[in-house]
Amino acid sequence: MSEADRAVRFFCTAGRGLEPFLAAEVAAKLSAVDVEYGTGKVFFSANVNPEKLSQLKAAERLFLLIKKESPMKVPWNTGKARHFIQKKIIGEDRTLWTDTILLWHKCQNLLQSVQRCVKRKREEDPREECATKRVNLEPSQSLMFPVSCRNWSKTPEVEQQDGEDELHKACGDSNSSVNGQQMSPLFRVSCRCSGRIARMFNAQELGRMIGTAVAKHFGWKTELRDPEFEINVHLSDVYWLVGIPVFRLPLAQRSYIKTTGLRPTIAWTMAFLADIKAGSVLLDPMCGVGTILLEAAEERQDSVFIGTDISESQLKVAHQNVESAGLNGKINLIRGSATEIPLQPASVDAIVCDLPFGRKFKCKTDIRMLLPTILKEMERVLRVGGNLVLLLSPPLSVHIQKHFGSDRMVGSGITSPVTADSSSSVDTNTQAGSADGKLLQQEIPRRRNEVAHGEATRAHAEHTVAGGSSPSPALPLADFPSLQLNAIYRVSLGLTDGLIHRYKKVLLT
Numbered sequence: 001m002s003e004a005d006r007a008v009r010f011f012c013t014a015g016r017g018l019e020p021f022l023a024a025e026v027a028a029k030l031s032a033v034d035v036e037y038g039t040g041k042v043f044f045s046a047n048v049n050p051e052k053l054s055q056l057k058a059a060e061r062l063f064l065l066i067k068k069e070s071p072m073k074v075p076w077n078t079g080k081a082r083h084f085i086q087k088k089i090i091g092e093d094r095t096l097w098t099d100t101i102l103l104w105h106k107c108q109n110l111l112q113s114v115q116r117c118v119k120r121k122r123e124e125d126p127r128e129e130c131a132t133k134r135v136n137l138e139p140s141q142s143l144m145f146p147v148s149c150r151n152w153s154k155t156p157e158v159e160q161q162d163g164e165d166e167l168h169k170a171c172g173d174s175n176s177s178v179n180g181q182q183m184s185p186l187f188r189v190s191c192r193c194s195g196r197i198a199r200m201f202n203a204q205e206l207g208r209m210i211g212t213a214v215a216k217h218f219g220w221k222t223e224l225r226d227p228e229f230e231i232n233v234h235l236s237d238v239y240w241l242v243g244i245p246v247f248r249l250p251l252a253q254r255s256y257i258k259t260t261g262l263r264p265t266i267a268w269t270m271a272f273l274a275d276i277k278a279g280s281v282l283l284d285p286m287c288g289v290g291t292i293l294l295e296a297a298e299e300r301q302d303s304v305f306i307g308t309d310i311s312e313s314q315l316k317v318a319h320q321n322v323e324s325a326g327l328n329g330k331i332n333l334i335r336g337s338a339t340e341i342p343l344q345p346a347s348v349d350a351i352v353c354d355l356p357f358g359r360k361f362k363c364k365t366d367i368r369m370l371l372p373t374i375l376k377e378m379e380r381v382l383r384v385g386g387n388l389v390l391l392l393s394p395p396l397s398v399h400i401q402k403h404f405g406s407d408r409m410v411g412s413g414i415t416s417p418v419t420a421d422s423s424s425s426v427d428t429n430t431q432a433g434s435a436d437g438k439l440l441q442q443e444i445p446r447r448r449n450e451v452a453h454g455e456a457t458r459a460h461a462e463h464t465v466a467g468g469s470s471p472s473p474a475l476p477l478a479d480f481p482s483l484q485l486n487a488i489y490r491v492s493l494g495l496t497d498g499l500i501h502r503y504k505k506v507l508l509t
Helices: 019-029 078-090 095-124 162-171 203-218 264-273 291-299 312-324 367-381 394-401
Strands: 008-013 033-038 041-046 061-069 186-193 229-235 240-245 281-284 304-309 331-335 348-354 382-392 444-450 458-464 483-492 497-505
Touching: 019 033, 019 041, 061 095, 078 203, 095 203, 095 240, 186 203, 203 229, 264 291, 264 348, 264 382, 264 483, 264 497, 281 291, 291 304, 291 312, 291 331, 291 348, 304 312, 312 331, 348 367, 367 382, 367 394, 382 394, 394 497
Parallel strands: 186 229, 281 304, 281 348, 304 331, 348 382
Antiparallel strands: 008 041, 008 061, 033 041, 061 240, 229 240, 382 497, 444 458, 483 497
């Protein structure tokens, strides 16, 4: 069996609007193949160790994929529908399930080895900063289908192969076993449904019927409170899929952030769009508790990061976050107003800022009144060629678009540098532009944005490849002509949407 055949199929969940960014990330960081994405999910195949999987930043959760198929044509009769769903979920190929459970056990054992190594390093040297961060696994500890894994139930001879020995070692003393012995792990089923099936059964009913079928077919035991693993099922009119979470906690729940402000996946995406290079200086002039700075510094520790904020209480929490993450020497926090940034002109290479929405924290002054002054200060301290990335509420996005000349704004499209057809797949043959692969420069998600007067921008997924064809004309802010708008991305913030504007500062002639 070739290494490509032994690659494991995964899928990640992502916030709406972040799917193309996550697709590019898995292609660059994991050398993933067969990358495709749809609303809220990214699918890919990879042969990597679990510790690398844990470094994905744009993902909410990561799953081992058991199966993904086209929508079920469920009978309207309730009894027949129950039997039909149970039969389709279980399927005829037992190894699709047992292989994935064995891989899940291997993954957990590899992760435990990392935790033991971290604990040992802490005991040897409590001051060692890297001990609390990442411990790399050896390449031989990558998560892949063992040579015998797909066929262990067929012939006794195959069980003697090296891959089977590795598998037994990885599974340790778990309840899983092979060659006729029943696997009896503890599990529970979590189900989501929409469309036609949701009109027949609710999620709880589907979870019970699928759990009953799995327990009966495989001899596994249900455990709702403290299961070994969880089976996640999603049934919709687009497709249905079954997967197992690789990690108990969501990837979006960062271990290095003590107090979270902006959702870390959004903060990482904004830092990514800033295109930070080695030795760059990045500024967040409204840093709050420092989430954007932490995400950027975790990704590029060879750069300098500066955060300013007018609120002393917010800066106090930011200091605690920086200290907790072990990034004291990388992130500098200064008390100051975004209307009077305490930095020299042309002193930073990138600016990333989450402008207040006015919901969680009320501003004494209308942010729209302060916006011209804030943008003028950002333009002043940003170097030519630098990127400005802003997260705006839909009303504020509309307001800032009014700075464009109305004759150029109405009916015109703002596109990112390379025009390409919309696609739901990533070209995984393109190599990353940066030497260390930290910044995903080989494949940048792109959005074609239709900008209309008085409307919020809606983004359509596209891609751009760095160093491609000639850039299409960018639109400068009328009051700030050196700032040219490259792209707008609409992203979900949970209860509301946000719009990420990306500008580049150009040299005026």
